[in-house]
Amino acid sequence: MRLRAIISYDGTEFSGYQIQPRKRTVQLELERVLQDMHKGNVVKVVASGRTDAGVHATGQVIHWDSPLLIPMDKWQIALNVQLPGDIRIVSVEQVSEDFHARYHAIGKTYRYIWSLNEVQSPFERNYSVHIDRYKPNIERMEKASVYLLGTHDFSGFCAANTSVKDFVRTIHSIKFEVKKESNQLHMIISGNGFLYNMVRIIAGTLWEIAIGKKSVEDLPEILKSCAREKAGKTAPAQGLYLEKVAYLE
Amino acid sequence: MRLRAIISYDGTEFSGYQIQPRKRTVQLELERVLQDMHKGNVVKVVASGRTDAGVHATGQVIHWDSPLLIPMDKWQIALNVQLPGDIRIVSVEQVSEDFHARYHAIGKTYRYIWSLNEVQSPFERNYSVHIDRYKPNIERMEKASVYLLGTHDFSGFCAANTSVKDFVRTIHSIKFEVKKESNQLHMIISGNGFLYNMVRIIAGTLWEIAIGKKSVEDLPEILKSCAREKAGKTAPAQGLYLEKVAYLE
Numbered sequence: 001m002r003l004r005a006i007i008s009y010d011g012t013e014f015s016g017y018q019i020q021p022r023k024r025t026v027q028l029e030l031e032r033v034l035q036d037m038h039k040g041n042v043v044k045v046v047a048s049g050r051t052d053a054g055v056h057a058t059g060q061v062i063h064w065d066s067p068l069l070i071p072m073d074k075w076q077i078a079l080n081v082q083l084p085g086d087i088r089i090v091s092v093e094q095v096s097e098d099f100h101a102r103y104h105a106i107g108k109t110y111r112y113i114w115s116l117n118e119v120q121s122p123f124e125r126n127y128s129v130h131i132d133r134y135k136p137n138i139e140r141m142e143k144a145s146v147y148l149l150g151t152h153d154f155s156g157f158c159a160a161n162t163s164v165k166d167f168v169r170t171i172h173s174i175k176f177e178v179k180k181e182s183n184q185l186h187m188i189i190s191g192n193g194f195l196y197n198m199v200r201i202i203a204g205t206l207w208e209i210a211i212g213k214k215s216v217e218d219l220p221e222i223l224k225s226c227a228r229e230k231a232g233k234t235a236p237a238q239g240l241y242l243e244k245v246a247y248l249e
Numbered sequence: 250m251r252l253r254a255i256i257s258y259d260g261t262e263f264s265g266y267q268i269q270p271r272k273r274t275v276q277l278e279l280e281r282v283l284q285d286m287h288k289g290n291v292v293k294v295v296a297s298g299r300t301d302a303g304v305h306a307t308g309q310v311i312h313w314d315s316p317l318l319i320p321m322d323k324w325q326i327a328l329n330v331q332l333p334g335d336i337r338i339v340s341v342e343q344v345s346e347d348f349h350a351r352y353h354a355i356g357k358t359y360r361y362i363w364s365l366n367e368v369q370s371p372f373e374r375n376y377s378v379h380i381d382r383y384k385p386n387i388e389r390m391e392k393a394s395v396y397l398l399g400t401h402d403f404s405g406f407c408a409a410n411t412s413v414k415d416f417v418r419t420i421h422s423i424k425f426e427v428k429k430e431s432n433q434l435h436m437i438i439s440g441n442g443f444l445y446n447m448v449r450i451i452a453g454t455l456w457e458i459a460i461g462k463k464s465v466e467d468l469p470e471i472l473k474s475c476a477r478e479k480a481g482k483t484a485p486a487q488g489l490y491l492e493k494v495a496y497l498e
Contacts, residue, residue, distance in 0.1 A: 008370060008371055008372075009371055010371040010374070056372070058370075076368075080368060085369075085371060086371045086374065087371060088368050088369065088370065088371050090368060119325075119329065120334075120337065121257060121337065122257055122258055122259040122334060122335045122336060122337050123259055123305070123376060125259070125334040125335065
């Protein structure tokens, strides 16, 4: 039977999601535990997509196949008992045999977090980005973000080392929230899919607009240019969270 | 001149506050950076008290002496630039030559955090305690905590490996807060001083009362008995935060 799980992970101590030789990755830990549960048989885990080293997830989706007859609530408990504490299974459910975590994803939501504290708390150093001496103008960020909504060629917002050919993506929404208690700025962005580093390049570009390094009106120009070097710097990994993956059913 | 700083640290990767051979400690990192700033001369740092491995601080207080003529705001910046990210200097000020971070402390406030999430988030695993399958009765905790207020012999709430002779301490207040957004229970406890592991033994005992393993009326008996084995288990280090140290001035 095919199983789907929502998983959460603290990306700090992982070399990203995907298996790589001699690196600690999320996929490696998941497949190791599943292999243990399947008496040494390899169980391939498929995720909605990769995340880079240091990037977190609160709603990554994976699927795998298993002949084991375990009730769904027991799957969650059995996996969480064996997984390291920086990966947690949030839920498990049975899905149809043709479900595919990557191919069937119709949308994703990411969150990007900036610390606005004068001195970054040691407790948020791996979970937000702190950029000294700047007070961001959030209204400017909001204004500029409107240009990104809708369907565009996002080649200018994609890292060079990618194999994709189609750079057209649709962004459904970009929202900003200032969290009073923690003094953080959150950007929540949803779209039908994102190119490699796209969210972090958008975050970096909007931040440069927020601190006056670029103007709001630069954004439509950058987008139209399709030139990576016109956009802002890629914002650091530790501020990024994969929050939700949407499917049709 | 004598300087006093409020410091914050994430205790996860430290073997506690105090210097120990071949261990990474908070004091070691502080003294290493100060020694660098003083051309290799040893600078002794005195804290309000030790914290154990894994215990955090948001308001630890330290003092040290320095002949350097650096403006106060520059002290903070210079130290934060050189310190690792899991220690941050919150503020620095000049104090009188006879100020002493430990001897002059007249009170301390600690916070203890339990995660009430069904599955502990990977992001809170080092910053709260998660105890499976129990729903704590917070009213019972609150009722029992009242017995601890005031001045008592707390020998029953002190770890065996201590050198102190006087076990009498005064607890000024114990408050509980349920944090809706993070689904955590916080205990905030203030007193004139705390014995070794005292806050963690109080937290462990109140938790056992909250889950029905002990009754509310057991608490005055435990306190009167002065017997460590009657109290609850020492609650884990990663839930504990030294939040404030009070001084007369």
